[in-house]
Amino acid sequence: MTPTTRPPQPACQAAAKAATAASARQPAPAYGIPLPVDLTGSPAPRYLAHGEWRQSATCRRGDFAWWFAKPTSARGRAAVRLCEQCPVRRECLAAGLLYGEEFGLWGGVNHLERRPLIVRLLRGESLGSVLTSALGSGSETNRTEVA
Numbered sequence: 001m002t003p004t005t006r007p008p009q010p011a012c013q014a015a016a017k018a019a020t021a022a023s024a025r026q027p028a029p030a031y032g033i034p035l036p037v038d039l040t041g042s043p044a045p046r047y048l049a050h051g052e053w054r055q056s057a058t059c060r061r062g063d064f065a066w067w068f069a070k071p072t073s074a075r076g077r078a079a080v081r082l083c084e085q086c087p088v089r090r091e092c093l094a095a096g097l098l099y100g101e102e103f104g105l106w107g108g109v110n111h112l113e114r115r116p117l118i119v120r121l122l123r124g125e126s127l128g129s130v131l132t133s134a135l136g137s138g139s140e141t142n143r144t145e146v147a
């Protein structure tokens with residue numbers, strides 16, 4: 001289901017790379033090829049791939065290993081709690097779903113929890129609708145959303 005063969009790059013790892021790239025005056029890393037889904041109500045793919053949203057990621061300040069820990073472990077549960085407070089949670093889950101990420105937490109949602117969400121997307125439900133149902137109302141505040 002993953003559209004590329006590049007190594008996994010969860011948001012926290014991407015944020016670190018983006019910060020490194022910015023300090024070295026290099027372009028931030030892009031994601032792969034987005035899944036062909038209805039983008040209505042979701043952040044724009046260009047914004048997700050190159051946006052500054054990653055600079056606001058809560059996980060930039062944490063131990064990256066937490067976001068790869070077993071979901072039932074203490075570290076895994078702690079990472080989910082941090083994600084629930086993250087100001088870019090919607091963007092993060094959107095990126096994880098749109099780019100078919102297989103590893104790590106995205107928006108506080110682990111790989112097993114993302115599978116049914118991806119199935120809904122591939123069946124035609126819009127990404128905005130899936131994000132809102134997964135994260136709750138009030139998460140749809142991004143001004144970069146696709147109309």
Ligand code: SF4
Pocket residue numbers: 011012057058059060067082083084086087088089092093105106107108
């Ligand atoms: S939602 Fe979680 S994984 Fe995503 S950017 Fe925020 S802290 Fe990181």
